[in-house]
Amino acid sequence: MRFLPTFSDTSPFTYFTDPNAFRTSFDLLSFYDQASHLGSFLLNPARSPDEVVFRLSAGSVSLTDGQGNNLLPSFQMGSAPEKPTALIPSPLLTISLDLGPGTYLAFGPFVGTQGVRVLPSPDLARALAGGSLDPCKASNPSPCYLEAGGSFASGLSLALGFATPLPEVPGVGRVYLG
Secondary structure (H helix, E strand, O other): OOOOOOOOOOOOOHHHHHHHHHHHHOHHHHHHHHHHHOOOOOOOOOOOOOOEEEEEEOEEEEEEEEEOOEEOOOEEEEEEOOOOOOOOOOOOOOOEEEEEEEEEEEEEEEEEEEEEEEEEHHHHHHHHHOOOHHHHHOOOOOOOEEEEEEEEEEEEEEEEEEOOOOOHHHHHHHEOOO
């Protein structure tokens, strides 16, 4: 639902329906947050910082948000992309079939991200820690770079369920085995 053009902060389709609203309110981080939770409607998706401040001076380099909080060049969300997990997101559209008393089969397509990582090269990390980008300019090509990785999963989710009632338990009530 949040990809509909009425939600200008997460919908890329707003670009075609209202380019001005897209320019002023589309937020890539909000879009990514909703895209990574396709089975949910996010009431308050993550927001990008209003301001990113680069400060370059003769003796230092800093990257902060508008409130002065440091923005680190490395982060990771989810599992490491090179080690994807076997967790399968909920299907986008579930089709359930009743196979008889207490038995069902459900299936549906799923998509999702399993991890995103951005990591600076050791030379870039040392240069940022030292406050000067001069070591990055020392050679051509520069030894300073950011490495990024991610993983995406899609497929068909399949569920088979069975439940049968057991004799009633006094004080608890009806119990099912499944």
